[in-house]
Amino acid sequence: MPYTDIVTALAILQFVWFGMQVAQARGKYGVPAPAVTGNETFERYFRVQQNTLELLIAFIPGLYLFNHYFNPLWGAGLGVVYLIGRQIYSTSYVKNPKSRGAGYALSALPILILILAGLVGAVMRLAGH
Amino acid sequence: MPYTDIVTALAILQFVWFGMQVAQARGKYGVPAPAVTGNETFERYFRVQQNTLELLIAFIPGLYLFNHYFNPLWGAGLGVVYLIGRQIYSTSYVKNPKSRGAGYALSALPILILILAGLVGAVMRLAGH
Amino acid sequence: MPYTDIVTALAILQFVWFGMQVAQARGKYGVPAPAVTGNETFERYFRVQQNTLELLIAFIPGLYLFNHYFNPLWGAGLGVVYLIGRQIYSTSYVKNPKSRGAGYALSALPILILILAGLVGAVMRLAGH
Numbered sequence: 551m552p553y554t555d556i557v558t559a560l561a562i563l564q565f566v567w568f569g570m571q572v573a574q575a576r577g578k579y580g581v582p583a584p585a586v587t588g589n590e591t592f593e594r595y596f597r598v599q600q601n602t603l604e605l606l607i608a609f610i611p612g613l614y615l616f617n618h619y620f621n622p623l624w625g626a627g628l629g630v631v632y633l634i635g636r637q638i639y640s641t642s643y644v645k646n647p648k649s650r651g652a653g654y655a656l657s658a659l660p661i662l663i664l665i666l667a668g669l670v671g672a673v674m675r676l677a678g679h
Numbered sequence: 680m681p682y683t684d685i686v687t688a689l690a691i692l693q694f695v696w697f698g699m700q701v702a703q704a705r706g707k708y709g710v711p712a713p714a715v716t717g718n719e720t721f722e723r724y725f726r727v728q729q730n731t732l733e734l735l736i737a738f739i740p741g742l743y744l745f746n747h748y749f750n751p752l753w754g755a756g757l758g759v760v761y762l763i764g765r766q767i768y769s770t771s772y773v774k775n776p777k778s779r780g781a782g783y784a785l786s787a788l789p790i791l792i793l794i795l796a797g798l799v800g801a802v803m804r805l806a807g808h
Numbered sequence: 809m810p811y812t813d814i815v816t817a818l819a820i821l822q823f824v825w826f827g828m829q830v831a832q833a834r835g836k837y838g839v840p841a842p843a844v845t846g847n848e849t850f851e852r853y854f855r856v857q858q859n860t861l862e863l864l865i866a867f868i869p870g871l872y873l874f875n876h877y878f879n880p881l882w883g884a885g886l887g888v889v890y891l892i893g894r895q896i897y898s899t900s901y902v903k904n905p906k907s908r909g910a911g912y913a914l915s916a917l918p919i920l921i922l923i924l925a926g927l928v929g930a931v932m933r934l935a936g937h
Contacts, residue, residue: 552930555873559927562866566920569862583905584851593713599862604698604728606865607735608691615684647712662695665688672684722842733827733857736864737820744813776841791824798817801810 551622554613557629564636565606568599594647598640601654605636605661612664619671628660635660680751683742686758693765694735697728723776727769730783734765734790741793748800757789764789809880812871815887822894823864826857852905856898859912863894863919870922877929886918893918 572595576582579589586596609632616625635656643650701724705711708718715725738761745754764785772779830853834840837847844854867890874883893914901908 552933555876555926555930556934558869559873559923559930562869562923563927566866566923583901583908584848584855586855587716587845590713597713597715603862603865604732607732607739608695610865610869611687611691611739615688618684643712650712665691665695668684669688669692672681672688676681676685716845719842726842726844733861736861736868737824740816740820740868744817747813772841779841794817794820794824797813798821801813801817804810805814 551617551626553626554617554622554629557626557633558610558613560633561606561609561629561636564633565599565602568595568602568640571595572599591644594644597647598643601639602636605632605657608665609661612661612668615668615672616664618668619675620667625664628664632657632660680746680755682755683746683751683758686755686762687739687742689762690735690738690758690765693762694728694731697724697731697769700724701728720773723773726776727772730768731765734761734786737794738790741790741797744797744801745793747797748804749796754793757793761786761789809875809884811884812875812880812887815884815891816868816871818891819864819867819887819894822891823857823860826853826860826898829853830857849902852902855905856901859897860894863890863915866923867919870919870926873926873930874922876926877933878925883922886922890915890918 572592575592575595579592581588581592587593609629613625613629616622616628635653635658637653639650639653639657642653701721704721704724708721710717710721716722738758742754742758745751745757764782764787766782768779768782768786771782830850833847833850833853837850839846839850845851867887871883871887874880874886893911893916895911897908897911897915900911
């Protein structure tokens with residue numbers, strides 16, 4: 551399903567972009583590898599990337615689970631919400647970690663829907679529906 | 680294969696649950712974002728979540744590799760062992776990190792079997808079996 | 809496609825190997841769980857493993873995206889370059905983090921090609937080509 555594949559590729563490229571911002575922040579804020587602490591702003595960029603990794607491991611399988619039982623166009627739509635939510639999360643976290651809630655919710659809720667719907671779809675398939 | 684999808688969804692929901700425990704521990708033990716150190720108990724919850732992320736990147740592809748060459752019901756069974764092992768790992772790690780070995784083994788060994796079996800299956804397929 | 813599955817399994821086993829080196833370094837350099845800092849050499853091993861996790865979440869979906877639209881043998885070939893690049897990255901990072909650039913590029917570029925090609929393939933499919 552091309553829509554699913556496009557959303558998957560964009561989510562990974564967004565994550566690659568967050569990683570490039572971490573690499574740049576290493577130089578800008580003086581945090582040489584292997585350290586990942588020592589400067590608050592660097593740590594914000596780093597946590598944005600790490601938190602996105604934590605979501606991707608749920609988002610990508612969730613997208614394919616959902617699509618197996620429901621309309622992939624709805625799955626791709628939830629994926630677009632995720633992409634926007636992550637962008638808001640990144641911008642707000644770097645400004646002020648305390649303001650990260652809205653972007654977090656907007657990127658985590660679509661994933662929860664994908665997973666729970668996939669679970670319901672699989673259980674109903676087993677039950678013969 | 681619904682069994683595989685159910686196990687995948689449950690493994691991700693278990694990981695989401697570990698993440699919610701980390702979020703809760705941030706408040707309870709006074710570790711505001713972006714910090715991920717400063718309180719030993721928080722760090723235990725955090726390491727449980729991070730280590731589960733490290734296993735999921737192997738578990739999910741491993742499950743689908745295995746199922747491509749062997750009986751998916753066996754794959755799902757190994758997945759159930761993984762789920763139980765992770766729950767034991769989480770509980771024991773938070774109590775005392777030194778006691779994490781048994782839960783770790785019970786969740787890591789099923790993954791190793793999935794991957795190695797998938798590798799053997801793929802090589803045998805190439806060899807024409 | 810057996811070639812893809814073999815490359816996927818090898819990439820995961822390489823990551824498992826990096827994880828075993830982290831576990832060994834915990835004892836050797838005196839960094840008991842849940843700590844992940846305190847010894848520079850341990851931190852190098854740990855960052856190698858963590859950075860490989862960051863790449864795997866892009867590499868594995870990228871491989872399957874690519875294979876959906878292009879010749880899987882080319883995808884597997886890019887995967888072999890990734891595996892070699894990661895091995896160079898690991899060895900050079902542990903010796904001296906400043907020398908990690910070449911191994912990083914050799915493992916990150918194949919992933920970028922897989923993802924971008926997958927994106928182009930999906931967009932062209934949508935456009936009816």
